[in-house]
Amino acid sequence: MAERSDSEEVKLLGMWASPFSRRIEIALTLKGVSYEFSEEDITNKSSLLLQLNPVYKMIPVLVHNGKPISEPLVILEYIDETWRDNPILPQDPYERAMARFWAKFVDEQIYVTAMKVVGKIGEERDAVVEATRDLLMFLEKELVGKDFFGGRSLGFVDIVATLVAFWLMRTEEIVGVKV
Amino acid sequence: MATDDVKLIGSWASVFVMRARIALHLKSISYEFLQETFGSKSELLLKSNPVHKKMPVLIHADKPVCESNIIVQYIDEAWTSSGPSILPSHPYDRAIARFWAAYIDDQWFISLRSILTAQGEEEKNAAIAQVEERTEILEKAFIDCSKGKPFFNGDHIGYLDIALGSFLGWWRVVELDANHKFLDETKAPSLAKWAERFCDDPAVKPIMPEITKLAEFARKLFPKPQA
Numbered sequence: 258m259a260e261r262s263d264s265e266e267v268k269l270l271g272m273w274a275s276p277f278s279r280r281i282e283i284a285l286t287l288k289g290v291s292y293e294f295s296e297e298d299i300t301n302k303s304s305l306l307l308q309l310n311p312v313y314k315m316i317p318v319l320v321h322n323g324k325p326i327s328e329p330l331v332i333l334e335y336i337d338e339t340w341r342d343n344p345i346l347p348q349d350p351y352e353r354a355m356a357r358f359w360a361k362f363v364d365e366q367i368y369v370t371a372m373k374v375v376g377k378i379g380e381e382r383d384a385v386v387e388a389t390r391d392l393l394m395f396l397e398k399e400l401v402g403k404d405f406f407g408g409r410s411l412g413f414v415d416i417v418a419t420l421v422a423f424w425l426m427r428t429e430e431i432v433g434v435k436v
Numbered sequence: 437m438a439t440d441d442v443k444l445i446g447s448w449a450s451v452f453v454m455r456a457r458i459a460l461h462l463k464s465i466s467y468e469f470l471q472e473t474f475g476s477k478s479e480l481l482l483k484s485n486p487v488h489k490k491m492p493v494l495i496h497a498d499k500p501v502c503e504s505n506i507i508v509q510y511i512d513e514a515w516t517s518s519g520p521s522i523l524p525s526h527p528y529d530r531a532i533a534r535f536w537a538a539y540i541d542d543q544w545f546i547s548l549r550s551i552l553t554a555q556g557e558e559e560k561n562a563a564i565a566q567v568e569e570r571t572e573i574l575e576k577a578f579i580d581c582s583k584g585k586p587f588f589n590g591d592h593i594g595y596l597d598i599a600l601g602s603f604l605g606w607w608r609v610v611e612l613d614a615n616h617k618f619l620d621e622t623k624a625p626s627l628a629k630w631a632e633r634f635c636d637d638p639a640v641k642p643i644m645p646e647i648t649k650l651a652e653f654a655r656k657l658f659p660k661p662q663a
Contacts, residue, residue: 312539312573324528331534338527350513354501361503362487395487 267292268320270306272299276368276420277329278317283416284333288340330360333413346413359399359406360417367392371425374432382434389425389436396421442467443495445481447474448645449653451545452504453492454602459511461639462593463519474656505537508598523595529581533588536577537599544570545603551610552658564616568623574600575624582626586633593637601634605644609651 269285269292271278285292297306297316309318309325319326319335326335337345346353370392374385396418399406406414429435444460444467446453460467472478472491484493484500494501494510501510512522523530547570550563581588581596588596611617619628635644 321528326528326531326535328535328538331531331538334534335527335531338530350510351496351499351501353513354506354510357506357509358501358503361506366487 266320266322268295269293270295270297270303270309270318270320271316272297275316276424279423280329280416280419281317281319281332281336283419284336284345287343287345287411287416288336289342290336290340330357330364330417333360333416337413345407345411345416347407356406356413359396359414362392362395363414363417363420367396367425368420371428371436374428374434382432386434386436393421393436441495441497443470444468445470445472445478445484445493445495446491447472448643449650450491451602451606452490454605454643455504455598456492456494456507456511457643458593458598458602458639459508459522461643462522463511463515465511465515465518474653505541505595505599508595512595520592521594522589522598524589532581533594533596536574536581536588536596539577540574540599540603544574544600548603548607548610551614552654560614564614567610567618571618571624571627575627578626578630582630587630593634593639597630597634601631601640604631604635605647605650606654608647609654612647612651613654 267285267290269278269281271281271294273279273296282294295303295305297303299316302314306316306318307314309320310316310327313327315327317327317329317332319332321335321339326332333345346356367389370385371389374382374389377385399414403409405411406418425436442460442465444453444456446456446469448471457469470478470480472481477489481491481493482489484495485491485502488502490502492502492504492507494507496510496514501507508522524533544567547563547566551560551567554560554563578588582590585591587593588600593601607619611619618624619631621628634640
């Protein structure tokens with residue numbers, strides 16, 4: 258059970274359809290942290306969001322005791338370092354480096370490449386699908402012999418890769434491709 | 437402590453390689469510097485970083501670590517008892533440092549690079565304006581993070597100082613190329629003074645490349661179109 262003083266105030270500004278927002282919810286839930294969820298309308302951003310994340314004006318934003326933290330991977334590491342039960346990142350420095358590497362790969366390579374499929378048809382679409390598939394093969398190799406990227410239980414990369422497990426699959430349905 | 441086998445694949449001119457080197461110097465770690473030849477990639481690099489095929493790659497006891505900011509954090513965590521801490525100790529300060537380091541790479545660096553790759557005056561001026569805007573954001577970030585101390589990290593250089601400071605050589609080259617000063621005492625006074633302090637730091641000074649050598653290299657990397 259996570260330690261929590263009565264004065265802890267945790268708020269998450271997020272959006273139901275965003276994989277980046279959902280992963281923060283997964284992490285908070287894994288850690289047993291109670292939080293207030295504030296659903297943002299990304300077509301009409303709240304003044305609170307603009308104030309708390311003036312650089313990117315994007316969700317998710319975690320607010321802990323009044324202090325805002327932005328950027329999904331930064332937030333995940335903050336959560337792991339602040340609430341020490343049920344660690345998300347491994348303890349070993351090398352394993353941590355690998356987890357950070359693959360998480361970045363999912364967000365910066367797989368996500369960015371896969372999203373290019375939107376609005377593309379024919380040859381252009383095929384090229385995106387193939388490129389995404391190639392990237393997924395790298396990730397596939399990391400799972401060999403393991404139940405989760407984190408080993409026997411969910412870890413950092415598993416949480417980040419829900420983007421692949423869920424969102425990519427939904428995109429496949431919507432766009433009509435199979436990667 | 438036993439001498440661990442530490443190798444770094446890189447190049448004297450690379451900002452990202454420099455980050456790793458500064459971190460290694462801060463921790464007084466001996467390493468073998470394996471310089472890549474410009475224009476080709478060694479087999480070791482391709483084998484050690486099959487995903488991105490890019491430097492730097494730190495190889496510690498035969499295990500490769502890739503991505504400059506990840507390497508810096510790895511060095512901090514693998515050699516905790518050597519030298520100063522590279523990341524701040526408080527989770528919130530660490531989050532802020534990581535946020536700005538990501539901003540530097542994802543936003544600020546992209547605009548800086550656009551100046552060198554710009555086709556024509558209009559594109560160049562747009563890129564310059566964007567770098568001005570983003571440098572102003574970093575100036576405010578410095579004031580917030582440093583809290584009156586000499587570096588982003590406080591009394592000593594740390595993760596965020598390394599993330600931005602490694603660009604200083606190239607930044608100067610871009611200023612000369614564009615004939616435009618960014619690190620100006622009027623526009624970015626705190627950053628201008630920080631830059632001098634950073635370059636003077638004993639962990640940085642020996643490895644900061646010479647501007648003339650870097651400018652010459654830049655001309656090779658970003659050739660100007662024939663007039």
